[in-house]
Amino acid sequence: MTDQAGFEAPVSRLPGDLKWHILGKLPVEDQGRLALVDKATRAFIVPPPEGTPVGLVRGAMRREDLQYRTIYTQTELQASLDSPGPLDFAAGAGEQADRLVVGGWCAADPIRLLAGHDGQPLGELNARCLIEVCSGAAITRMNDGTAEVTAGATVTLMYGGMCVVHEGGTLVSMHGGRTTARGGIREVFQGYADLHGTAEATSVLGGTVEAMDESIIHAVSGGIVWLHDRACVGTATGGEISLEGASVLLRADGGTVYARGRSAVTAGGQAFVRAHETATVTVYGDAVVHAYDQVSVEAHGGTVHLHGPDVRLTDHGGATIVHAP
DSSP, X not given: OOOOTTOOOOGGGSOHHHHHHHHHTSOHHHHHHHHTSOTTTOTTOOOOOTTSHHHHTGGGGGOSOOOSEEEOSHHHHHHHHTSSEEEEEEEOOSTTOOOOEEOSOOOEEEEEEEOTTTTBOEEEEOSSSEEEEOTXXXXXEEOSSEEEEOTTOEEEEEOSSEEEEOTTOEEEEEEEEEEEESXXXXXXXXEEEEEOTTOEEEEEOSSEEEEOTTOEEEEESSSEEEEOTTOEXXXXXXXXXXXXXXXXXXXXXXXXXXXXTXXXXXXXXXXXXXXXXXXXXXXXXXXXXXXXXXXXXXXXXXXXXXXXXXXXXXXXSSOEEEEOO
C-alpha cells in the first residue's frame, strides 16, 4: 500500500544516515527537547547516539519526574531568563554546548539550577538575581547576584555578590562578596563571611570571618576573625582573632589575639595575646600575654604581663613574669 498524497513518512522510516543527518541540523536546544519527547506520542523519536548532547540526556525519555529544561546555548538561556515566570534548568554538556552565563537583568523568577543528566556546572553568575542551586548542581564562578546553595550543591569561585550556604552546601574558594553559611567554606581569601550553627571553614587567609554558635574554623593564617558563643579556631599562625563568650582558640603560634568573656586561648610561638574579663590563657614558647581583670593564666613559658591584682597566675616555671604598673 502506498502513502496517500500529502502524507510525510516519519523520520524513523528514513535510512539511518539520512535520519541522523536531518536531526543533526536542528539547534542543539531542540535536539535536547526532542530527546525528552514521549515515544508513545512521537513514534519517530529513537534513542540518539551516545556522546552527543541529546544522547547524554536520552534517559529522560523514560522519566516522568523531570520538571526542568536542559539548556545548551547562551542564546537559549538568555531567552529563558528574559521570560517572566519560574525557570528550572540544567546546563547541558557536549561539543556544541556553550559555557552558560547568567548576566544582566532577569525577568524569570524564581530561578533554580539543577544538576541534570549532564552534571554540567553553570559557567558564571553575573546578574543581580536570586538563583537556588539544588543538590548536585554547581556554579563555577560567581561575580554578582545571590546564590542559595542547598545541601549537595557547590559554588567553586566567589568574587562578589551574596552567597547563602545551607547545611550540606559548599563554597570552595571565596575572594570577595558576602557569605552566610551553615554549610562549608573551604578557603577565605577576601570578603566577609559569617558562620552559624555547625558551619565549618577550612582555612582563613584573609578577609573577615565572624563565627557564631558552634561553628569551627580549622586554620587561620591571615585576615580578621571574630569568635562568639562556643565557636572554635583550631590553629592560628597569623591574622587577628577576637574571642568572646565561651569561644576557644586551641593553638595560636602567631598573630594577634584579643580574648574576653569566658573564652580560652592556648598561645605559643610568636603569638601576642591581650586577655580581659574572665578569659583563660595557657602560655608556651615565646608568646607574649597581657592579662587584665580576672583573667586566669597558666604559664609554661613565654612572657606574661600582669595588669592588676585580680589576675590569677599559675607559674609552672620557664615563664618571664612582669608585674605591670
